[in-house]
Amino acid sequence: MSDAARTDIEAVELANTAFYEALERGDFEEVSDLWMDDSQGVISCVHPGWPVLTGRGEVLRSYALIMANTDYIQFFLTDVKVSLAADTALVTCTENILSGGPAEDGADLGPLVGQLVVATNVFRRTPDGWRLWAHHGSPVLAETGEEEPDETPS
Numbered sequence: 001m002s003d004a005a006r007t008d009i010e011a012v013e014l015a016n017t018a019f020y021e022a023l024e025r026g027d028f029e030e031v032s033d034l035w036m037d038d039s040q041g042v043i044s045c046v047h048p049g050w051p052v053l054t055g056r057g058e059v060l061r062s063y064a065l066i067m068a069n070t071d072y073i074q075f076f077l078t079d080v081k082v083s084l085a086a087d088t089a090l091v092t093c094t095e096n097i098l099s100g101g102p103a104e105d106g107a108d109l110g111p112l113v114g115q116l117v118v119a120t121n122v123f124r125r126t127p128d129g130w131r132l133w134a135h136h137g138s139p140v141l142a143e144t145g146e147e148e149p150d151e152t153p154s
Contacts, residue, residue: 005084008084008089008125008130009082009084009089011129011130012082012084012089012091012123012130013080013082013091015034015123015129015130015131015132016077016080016082016091016093016121016123017077018030018034019031019034019121019132020075020077020095022034023063023067023073023075024073024074024075026067026070028060028063028064028067031060031063031067032060032063034131034132035056035059035060035131035132036056036124036126036131036132036133037056037126037131038055038056040124040126040131041124041133042054042055043055043056043059043132043133043134044059044133044134044135045058045059045062045134045135045136046135046136046137046138047062047066047137048115048117048137048138048139049139050062070099070100071100071103071110072098072099072100072112073097073098073099073100074097074098074099075095075096075097076095076096076097076098077093077094077095077096078093078094078096079092079093079094080092080093081093087124087125088122088123088124088125088133089122089123089124089125089130090120090121090122090123091119091120091121091122091123092118092119092120092121093118093119093121094116094117094118094119094140095115095116095117095118095119095137096114096116097114097115097116097117098112098113098114099112099113099115100112100113115139116139116140117137117138117139117140118137118138118140119135119136119137119138120134120135120136121134121135122134122135
């Protein structure tokens, strides 16, 4: 791998990490800055269970809505892989999410919920650095932990 490719992969990894850290902080301005401008191409986003959102307005409104209704969120990223093709980078990862909604009955925070989501983030090189072009998150169905009954005759 060339030094330039290694440098690009590191820059994409930093941009990907910055995206999740901005979400954790609820920093809407930084989340907005990490997405491409409409002049650079139409962006798209699929949140788990949502329809496809297209265009900067729809995508950023969705993040504003999520941040307004989430008091706490933390991402533990695993299985992060980066692939490069010229000025486009593909990042796949597993989002291990811990989140809590608005508190009820005077509590500081609502109940915490864990969730697994596999995500694909597509970045493009722009004059301002690597920016998100597309995000697609899909829920991972958790194992129930229940074992099948033993079918062997006694």
